[in-house]
Amino acid sequence: MDLNVVQNSLLIALLLAIEGSLVGVFLLVRRYSLLADALAHFSLVGAALGVFFGFSSLLGGVFAALTGGVILEALRYKENAFTDANLALISAGGLSLALIIASLRGEVWQSLGQYLFGSILFAGEKELIWAVITFLGVLLFLMFYSRHLLLLSVDPAGAKSQGIKVRFNEFFLIILATIVVSFGIQAVGALLTGAFLVLPALIGIELARSFTGLIFWAVTVGLFMAVAGIIFTFFLNLPPGATIVATGVLIYILVVSGKKLGKRGN
Amino acid sequence: MGLIVKNLSVTYGGEPVLEDINFSLKEGDFLLVLGKNGAGKSTLLKAIVGEIPYSGMIKTFNHKIGYVAQKIPGTIRFPVTVEELVLAGTLKGKPKLSYSKEDREVAVEALKATNLLNKRKKLLGNLSGGELRRAFIARALAGKADLLLLDEPTSGLDQMSREELYQVLNTFFREDTIILMVTHDPKEIKILGNKVLHIDKKALYFGDKDGYLAGEERELGFECCPE
Numbered sequence: 001m002d003l004n005v006v007q008n009s010l011l012i013a014l015l016l017a018i019e020g021s022l023v024g025v026f027l028l029v030r031r032y033s034l035l036a037d038a039l040a041h042f043s044l045v046g047a048a049l050g051v052f053f054g055f056s057s058l059l060g061g062v063f064a065a066l067t068g069g070v071i072l073e074a075l076r077y078k079e080n081a082f083t084d085a086n087l088a089l090i091s092a093g094g095l096s097l098a099l100i101i102a103s104l105r106g107e108v109w110q111s112l113g114q115y116l117f118g119s120i121l122f123a124g125e126k127e128l129i130w131a132v133i134t135f136l137g138v139l140l141f142l143m144f145y146s147r148h149l150l151l152l153s154v155d156p157a158g159a160k161s162q163g164i165k166v167r168f169n170e171f172f173l174i175i176l177a178t179i180v181v182s183f184g185i186q187a188v189g190a191l192l193t194g195a196f197l198v199l200p201a202l203i204g205i206e207l208a209r210s211f212t213g214l215i216f217w218a219v220t221v222g223l224f225m226a227v228a229g230i231i232f233t234f235f236l237n238l239p240p241g242a243t244i245v246a247t248g249v250l251i252y253i254l255v256v257s258g259k260k261l262g263k264r265g266n
Numbered sequence: 267m268g269l270i271v272k273n274l275s276v277t278y279g280g281e282p283v284l285e286d287i288n289f290s291l292k293e294g295d296f297l298l299v300l301g302k303n304g305a306g307k308s309t310l311l312k313a314i315v316g317e318i319p320y321s322g323m324i325k326t327f328n329h330k331i332g333y334v335a336q337k338i339p340g341t342i343r344f345p346v347t348v349e350e351l352v353l354a355g356t357l358k359g360k361p362k363l364s365y366s367k368e369d370r371e372v373a374v375e376a377l378k379a380t381n382l383l384n385k386r387k388k389l390l391g392n393l394s395g396g397e398l399r400r401a402f403i404a405r406a407l408a409g410k411a412d413l414l415l416l417d418e419p420t421s422g423l424d425q426m427s428r429e430e431l432y433q434v435l436n437t438f439f440r441e442d443t444i445i446l447m448v449t450h451d452p453k454e455i456k457i458l459g460n461k462v463l464h465i466d467k468k469a470l471y472f473g474d475k476d477g478y479l480a481g482e483e484r485e486l487g488f489e490c491c492p493e
Contacts, residue, residue, distance in 0.1 A: 029344050144361035151354040154346055154390065155402060157335035161315045162409055163359040208345045209389070 008124065012131045013187055013226045013240075017200075019138040020184060021222030023177050024197035025204065025215055026146070029153040030173065035072065037194030038087040039181045042068030042094030044190050046182075047115045048101040051108045057115070058127060062182040068094060069178040073171065095190075118189030118241035127186070134179045141172055149173060150211055188241035196241070199248035200225065206255045221251060268292040269314075269329065269413060269444055273322035276309050282467060283309045284320075289463055289472045293412075296435075296445045298459040298475070305466045307448040308336055311415045314446070329444065332411025334402050336418045336448070342390045348401045349386040352376050355408030369408075376407035380434050396427025400434060407438065414438070416447040420454065432457055455479065 027033050046064025050057030068090050075086045098115075102108040142149075148169050151159040160166060177197075184193035204217035229244030236243075274287040284306040291297055299307050313320040315333045332355075355376065356369040365373075377383040380400040390398060399419055406414060416435075420428045435458060439445055447458065455462065455475065462478040464471040471478055 143363060147354050147357055147362055147365075150346065150350070151357060151405075153344075154342060154351055154354075155335075155338065155405060157315075157317070157337075158333060158355070158402065158405055159357075160317055161331060161333035161406075161415075162355070162357055164357060165359055205344050210345055210347045210387075211350050214345050 005124070008128045009187075010230060012128055012183070013230055014223065015131045015135045016180070016183055016187055016196075017222040017226035018219055019135050019180050020197045021200035021204075021218040022138055022142055022215065023173070023180050024199075024222075025201040025218045026142070026149050026153075026173055027177055028198055028201040028205075030149065030170070032174075032177075033198045034084075034087050034194065035174070036177060036181050036184075036197045038072065038091040038094075039065045039068050039178050040185050040190040040193035041091040041098075043178075043182045043185055044098035044112075044115055045094050045101065047185070048098040048108055048112060051111050052101055052105060056126075057111075058130065058182070058186060061115070061185060062179060064094070065178040065182045066175070069174050073174055114189075115185055116189050116191055117239045118185065118187050118192070119239075127183075131183060134176075134183060138176050138180065141176060145169055145172070146215075188244060189239070192241040192245045195245045195248065196225075199245065199252065203248065203252050203255055206252075206259060221248070225251070267327050267329075268295075269327075269446075270323070270325040271314070272324075274310075274313060274320055274324060275322055276306070276313055276318060276320045278309075284313070284465070285468045287322075287465065287469050289469065291444050291446075291461065293444060294441045295461050296439050296459040297447070297461045297463055298455055299446060299448045299463050299465065300450065300455070301465040301470075302450070307450075307465065308417050310465065311417050311446065311448060314415060326413060329413035330409055330411050331413045331415060332403075332406030332409055333415045334399075334406050334417065334419060336421065338398065338402050344391075346390050347387055348377070348382055348390065348393070348397075348404070349373065351390060351401055352382075352386070352404045352408050355405035372410060373404075373408050376404040379407055379438055380404040381430065394427065396423050396430055399423065399427070399431060403431075403434065412443045414443065414445045414447075416445065418448050418450065420449070420451065 027035060043061040043065035046060035046062070047057040050060030072086060072090055098112065102112045148164045152164060152166060152169060181193050184196055188196045200218040200222035203221045204214045207217045208214040225244050225248045228247045229240055232238050232243040233240040269291040271287055271289050274284055275282065276284040287310065299310060301307050309318065311333065312318045314324055314326065315331060352373045353365050353369060356365065356372055374383065377386050380403055382397065382400055382404055385397060390401060393401060403419065420431055423431065435445065460475050462471060462473065462475050463469060
């Protein structure tokens with residue numbers, strides 16, 4: 001195994017865990033948690049096209065996810081909400097289109113498995129650079145706008161009256177989510193990226209006593225999930241996405257039952 | 267200065283919701299906006315905030331508007347403390363890296379004014395209905411509002427929570443502030459405010475509260491028996 005690849009993959013996984021959990025928190029509180037799933041499925045189209053025509057499947061995935069994001073945003077603007085129907089349309093539409101493209105050529109079909117289920121050993125230097133850039137993008141945006149997004153989630157009318165631009169904030173959040181998702185599918189796979197983003201936030205909600213606490217717990221849990229998942233992957237040769245997400249689900253169950261038992265104890 | 271509303275009309279999908287509303291307020295005015303359901307009370311506030319398009323003129327001069335909508339979320343399923351919400355009231359459209367010392371001081375004042383200082387670390391999801399309302403009003407006050415727009419702030423509250431809220435409003439209300447409050451509780455006319463605007467798409471009455479109360483029977487007659 002090439003040590004550089006392992007190192008890069010680990011680093012990317014950690015960066016992804018942090019930015020994924022951060023974006024996940026805001027997707028969850030804005031009630032967009034299914035958005036990540038829909039975008040992940042749609043970005044498969046780009047990944048498949050990339051393999052089919054021989055260009056970078058990562059860039060193909062990013063581009064397709066962005067297209068999906070823009071379509072969803074346009075539909076949402078028309079109907080004033082992400083409806084189940086819109087999300088299902090993008091999700092199923094993307095997956096089926098990707099499968100059709102893949103079935104046209106054997107090599108695409110073979111590599112599609114990696115995008116459906118993820119692979120921790122996908123990373124070269126180019127991917128690492130991209131991961132660092134998106135990481136900084138997420139960090140910068142949230143450092144300056146996380147409070148605006150919080151207020152938009154709790155008191156949208158009040159936020160608007162304070163001059164907070166709804167469209168601007170939501171659009172950037174969706175763009176960032178899109179880019180994080182496109183990376184996520186490389187490591188975790190399209191089927192589980194949504195859970196990878198949202199699970200840390202879900203667990204954070206159970207543990208935190210403030211919004212700042214929620215962000216802290218989500219990132220901590222996200223990192224723990226990624227590290228634990230990667231260890232299982234290396235030593236037991238299991239698929240990374242499945243082990244990372246399964247670790248998260250296990251933590252969630254433990255936390256929720258722990259809280260129930262604690263309440264009964266009181 | 268003050269607030270001037272001139273020839274204000276609003277239509278939703280071709281239907282008129284507000285027609286030719288005219289009134290003006292000066293500092294020290296506390297206006298109660300009355301009218302039955304669908305009379306356009308909330309629409310009037312939304313137009314002043316700039317949330318909806320309208321024709322006519324609304325001038326708010328240099329006033330800082332604090333707006334609390336009628337619909338506030340019943341349950342907030344993620345952890346946000348009262349303090350975090352109220353601090354967010356200091357935000358403008360601009361990006362913000364961290365809250366300044368002044369922001370924190372204004373937030374503490376807003377928490378004091380709404381009687382929530384000792385509950386600032388509590389989660390919004392654990393507040394009573396009345397406390398949640400007051401937290402949202404504190405959020406509006408934290409923007410250093412001196413023109414406060416409240417849309418039925420007492421709806422759904424029990425008597426004790428109402429009285430606490432009346433106290434908060436009467437404390438906030440000063441010579442240099444303007445309050446517009448939508449209500450459909452006739453009892454509140456006697457407790458709060460000094461001016462009345464009664465609308466049913468058009469303005470039926472605008473003037474001093476005392477004048478409105480003196481002609482109460484005529485006005486209520488209008489409300490109870492349209493056509």
